[in-house]
Amino acid sequence: MVESFLEFYGKHEISPVRQDLSDYKKHTERRRELYRHLGLLPTSFKDKKILEVGPGGGYNSLVIADWEPSLYVLIEANKTGINDIKRNFAGHPILEKKGLQLIEKRLEETSLDEKFDIVLCEQTIPHNKNQKDLLNKLDEFTKEGGIMVLTCIDEISSYFEIMKRYFGFQLVKGKEDFREKVNILVDALGPHKRTLSGSSRFEEDWVIDNFLNEAVHNSLFSMGDCINFFREKYQIYNTSPKIFTDYRWFKKIPEEDGKHNEVCLEQFNCLMHNFFYTEKIFDKRKSSQNLELLDLCKEARKWAYLNEFENKEIKKEMGRNIGKIIENAGYLDKDILNSLKDIYRLNKKEKLTIEDLGKNCKHFMKAFGKCSQYISLTKNNSI
């Protein structure tokens, strides 16, 4: 198993995180809305010092550069990604102003004198084995009073994706050729992605990153993990999707010493089932039900891992697991129930075909979690 996305990308000399920039205005709008959810406007970046770790090919970074930070430092260690950054930024006005610095190193190996107003690290912490080192480095580079933006993924939010991977694996099992596997998975799972409106990634990249990237099985990083890790030094600012509410009278908040993290943590366990299925929103439910769902989704991941990497026959165990997930979450919504029934049926099949994953499972085809969530945190100011 590879240690990280970085190692997997290096091994195949790829950077499968390209974005479709053919409609750049739309690309900008999508990025603007993400940051707006996180409490950041284009003016929040103007004339500020920004650090971005793991920008991939710099597709998203272009938009931030357009918002004219005084300094924009990118730390990226994947060679293919670095070449994409150089190509994407060629001729960008920020170069003339000498506002862009590209550091071609791993974050862990980077030392900087500078501290930053905003530190971005999107889609890079989950699936990394040395999360703690990376998070401590990000903290080191964030100014007091500054903002950090991270991405979180948990087992509930990525359940449907891991099941797509589990079934996709049955189609490419035993095949050696990387390209052949990519083509099969694009045929089988591309139709799933096409049901997601707003998705701007290339199908091939999505397939490689989600269904062939071995690092997907490394540990995840939930919103709860994130809040707990930074509890003493940072306060939750915003999230995308926005799942937390805070009805406190602002004048009382200082009396409570902020307590932003506590307000969110209290809600997290009762709300995390909202990440299970995209575009569906549910009321709070008992945290015990959600913790059970979390355990079941962790177990599904474990069976998928054992099947893929240790060649274990786990159909029976997976079948029991799906049954329990149906009991736990099937009542929430009929699309969820029907998707889980599709999964149950697919798991029973002796041999899967591309058609089985396509037109023969129309509910599962549309089933995605709110897989990645973004979170912004403010660093406490000791002044």
Ligand SMILES: C[S@@+](CC[C@H](N)C(=O)[O-])C[C@H]1O[C@@H](n2cnc3c(N)ncnc32)[C@H](O)[C@@H]1O
């Ligand atoms: C999944 S991609 C995300 C790319 C982009 N941020 C996005 O959201 O589309 C993760 C990126 O982080 C880079 N990366 C991973 N670990 C890193 C590390 N320790 N130091 C520097 N870059 C790293 C990878 O090379 C890759 O480009």
